[in-house]
Amino acid sequence: KPAKRLSSDSNSHEGAAAGEISALEEAFRKFAVHGDTRATGKEMHGKNWSKLCKDCNIVDGKNVTTTDVDIVFSKIKGKSVRTITFEQFKEALQELSKKRFKGKNDEEALQEMYKLIEGKGPGLTGVTKTVASPTVSRLTDTSKFTGSHKERFDASGKGKGRAGREDLVDNSGYVSGYKHAGTYDHKVQGNK
Numbered sequence: 473k474p475a476k477r478l479s480s481d482s483n484s485h486e487g488a489a490a491g492e493i494s495a496l497e498e499a500f501r502k503f504a505v506h507g508d509t510r511a512t513g514k515e516m517h518g519k520n521w522s523k524l525c526k527d528c529n530i531v532d533g534k535n536v537t538t539t540d541v542d543i544v545f546s547k548i549k550g551k552s553v554r555t556i557t558f559e560q561f562k563e564a565l566q567e568l569s570k571k572r573f574k575g576k577n578d579e580e581a582l583q584e585m586y587k588l589i590e591g592k593g594p595g596l597t598g599v600t601k602t603v604a605s606p607t608v609s610r611l612t613d614t615s616k617f618t619g620s621h622k623e624r625f626d627a628s629g630k631g632k633g634r635a636g637r638e639d640l641v642d643n644s645g646y647v648s649g650y651k652h653a654g655t656y657d658h659k660v661q662g663n664k
Contacts, residue, residue: 495590515555
C-alpha cells in the first residue's frame with residue numbers, strides 16, 4: 473500500500489509541473505525555433521540541437537565533442553524523421569550527461585546537464601559583425617571614387633540618386649560639357 477501512495481504523489485507532482493513550462497523546456501523551445509520561421513518549438517532539428525549543445529557548454533571538447541552530439545541525435549530520433557521531441561531531447565541529454573559528467577551517478581549527471589541549459593537561449597555567436605578594416609573604409613570612401621562613379625555622390629558623400637546614375641536630358645541646346653553654356657545672350661547684347 474505505501475508504494476501505491478508514493479506513485480500517486482509523484483503523479484500529482486508531474487501534473488503540477490506539466491501546466492507550467494520548466495526552464496529546461498523553455499530553453500528547448502527557444503533553440504527549437506531558432507533560425508526557423510515555421511518551427512512550432514515542439515521539435516528540434518539536428519542543427520539546433522548541436523547549437524544548443526555548443527551554446528550551453530555541453531560540448532567541452534574533451535568528454536563531449538560535436539561528433540558525440542551528432543551521434544546521440546541520430547540514435548535518439550526516429551528512422552525517417554529529422555527532428556526530436558522534448559521527450560527525446562531529455563533522453564539525448566541523459567545519454568550525453570554520462571559522458572560529460574563521468575564521475576557522477578546518472579541522476580546527478582542529468583541534473584548538472586539541466587543546469588547548463590536552463591534559462592539559456594540561442595546566443596548570436598557566429599553572426600557576422602561589420603568590421604572596420606582599412607580596406608573596407610578605403611573602398612567605401614566616396615571622395616576617392618573616380619570616373620563615372622564619382623559623379624554619383626556630392627561633396628559630402630551623399631548619393632545623388634537617379635541624377636548620379638542616369639544622364640538626364642539637357643534641353644538647353646548646348647553640347648554637353650560646353651563650358652560657356654548660357655552666356656550667348658550676354659555676348660550678343662554686349663556687342664550691340
